Amino acid sequence: RVRALPKGFVWGGATAAYQVEGSTKVDGKGKTMWDDYLKKQGRFAPDPASDFYNRYSEDIHLSKEYGLNAIRVSIAWTRIFPKGYGKPNQEGVAYYHRLFKECLDNGVEPYVSLHHFDSPATLFEDGDWLNRKNIDYFVDYARFCFKEFTEVTNWFTINELISLAYSQYIQGNFPPNHHFDVTSAIQAQHNELLAHARVVNLYKSLNLKGRIGLIHVLENVYPIVATPENQHAADLQYAFMNQFLLDGTFKGEYTPETMTLINELLDINNAKLEIQDGDLDELKKASTQNDFFGLNYYQSKFVKTYHGESENHFNGTGEKGTSSFKFKGVGETVKNPDVPTTDWDWNIYPEGLYDILKRITKEYPNIKTIYITENGLGYKDKFVNENTVIDDSPRIDYIEQHIEKILQARSEGVDVQGYFVWSLQDQFSWANGYNKRYGLFYVDFETQKRYIKKSAQWFKELADTMK
Ligand code: BGP
Known part of the structure; x- marks a missing residue:
């Protein structure tokens, strides 16, 4: 059990503009890559989301009241x-000044991302990061x-570079919904890294x-049964999901070991990566200049070798047991009977976070x-009535188990200075809609x-241990 937080620990809640703000058509805002897509899909709409555009003050006051000293916004x-370039829209600029002021006035430090999955529609239609x-x-x-938001002192360039590349071009659950378009996926990774650098x-x-x-989501990958073939599958998947981006970010190059794995995967899938002159100089220069690293962690994967054709099914409804993922020449994601999963088939595996923290610190x-x-934990929270605190004990367990691993890694020298729960308030989930609450x-x-959940009360109790 976690008894206390380190003094000065950053203890926050996370949000992303498109998932909380709503108001997608007001004050001169332009369309993102999601607006028309979601409308056509007809499953759920990004308005009003959590109406953060109008209610940010309430959420920041709740943050303060429950002991949070930081917030992630984008x-x-x-x-x-509005189109991604051109003349700045003053109403949008004014909104973010108001938001940051409210955060700072209340001692809730803003950590701000420039890009969180919401490319402007105009640029998306023109190839997005490609x-x-x-x-x-x-x-x-x-x-x-x-130059404008000088009140912000904690910046992230891009949130989860892999999630865009992978969800857009491999898993196919983000627009433009390509499946196993490996060339686009690897190129998008490289181009996003270049943009970051x-x-x-x-x-x-x-x-x-x-x-x-910047922020990377990391998932550790383990062979379901430790054979050399399954280990190789795990290595290939780790390279594609983590190592390529980590190398590019923190080494400023893709090491020969990494490229051997990546090239094997590209060859099998008739894919290619183009690196232009000067790209690597830019990456190299940036690789020592990142002041901090944002690590998102939800789950790890268990895999076995797979040589058939690629195919997958994404569970975006919360019907447990419906996902599948088979990547030609890379591996098949399988269920580990010893590891609990969420309704969306995400493995609950805090050890994976510990292993990742140790590995990246070394490498x-x-x-x-x-x-x-x-x-954080995606969960179908149940509202009882106005006067009852919502019981989300499984979420507390999830968070606590992960904090334990973070603090363990920290006690062994890994420099973790803060934790942002996903998410601050319930919000809109890109490919799952509104029933996947965090x-x-x-x-x-x-x-x-x-309404207050038990996890908020638990968060406050731990915040008090820092005083
Ligand atoms: C991360 C994103 C978030 C968020 C979260 C939960 O990948 O940075 O924007 O949505 O995952 O994912 P989901 O909403 O798909 O459950």
Whole structure:
């Protein structure tokens, strides 16, 4: 059991603009890659989400009341530049100044991402990260934000580079819904890294007083039965999901060991990666300049070798046991009978977080301070009535088990300085909609009223141990 938090620990809740703000059509906001797609899909809408655009003050006050000293938010690129470039939209700019002021006035430190899965529709239609012109636009947008929002001192460039590349081009559950388009997936990873590196290098050249980094979601990969073939499958998947991006971020190159694995995977799938002159110089320069690293962790995977054709089914409804994932020449994801899973088939495996923390600290000396920037449990919370605190004990168990592992790694020298639960309040989930809740605070999406969950009370008790 976790008895106390280290003094000065950053203890926050996480959000993302498109998942909480709602108000997608007001005050000059431009469309993101999701607006038309969700409308066409017809399953769920991004409005009003958690109505954070209007209710941020209430959520920040709740954060303060429940002992949180930090919040993760993202800026919606399309509120600042409705088309992704051009003239800034002053109403969007004013909104974020109001939001940051409210955070700072209440002692809830904002950690701000520039990109959280919400590319402008115009740029998305033009190839999203696959189009290098869009990297230029991203750098312009970042420059504008750095100069405008000088009250922000903790910046993340991009949230979860792999999730975009993988969900857009491999798993097919994010627009444009390609399945196993390996060329696009690896190219998107590289181009996102380049975008990140250019923005970090820019930030450092401006000599601003804040800190900057990026966020990777990491999943450890284990052979379900330890045979050499299954271990190789795990290595291939780890390389594709973690190692390629970690190398690019913190080594500024893709090491020969990494490329041997990546090339094997590309060859089997007739895919290729294009690296242009100068790209690696940019990565190299950025690799030592990240002030901190945001690590998101939800689960790890168990795999066995697989040589058939690629196929998958994504469980976006919470019908337990319906997911499958088989990647040609890479591996098949399988269920480990000893590991509990959520209704969305995510393995609950805190040991994976410990193993990852130890591994990356050893392999990447350029990683400085680490913040766990997301971790949490998707759960079908049940509302009882106005006067009853919502019992989400499974979420408390989940969080506590993961914090235990974080503190263990910390006691062994891994420099973790903070933890942001995903998520602060219930919010909209990209490919799952509104029944996959994560919040410390329950949101009734009809009335937008907030209710307390037991996990919020637990969060507060731990916050008090720092005083
Ligand atoms: C991360 C994202 C978040 C969030 C979370 C939970 O990948 O950064 O935006 O949504 O995962 O995922 P999901 O909503 O799919 O359950």
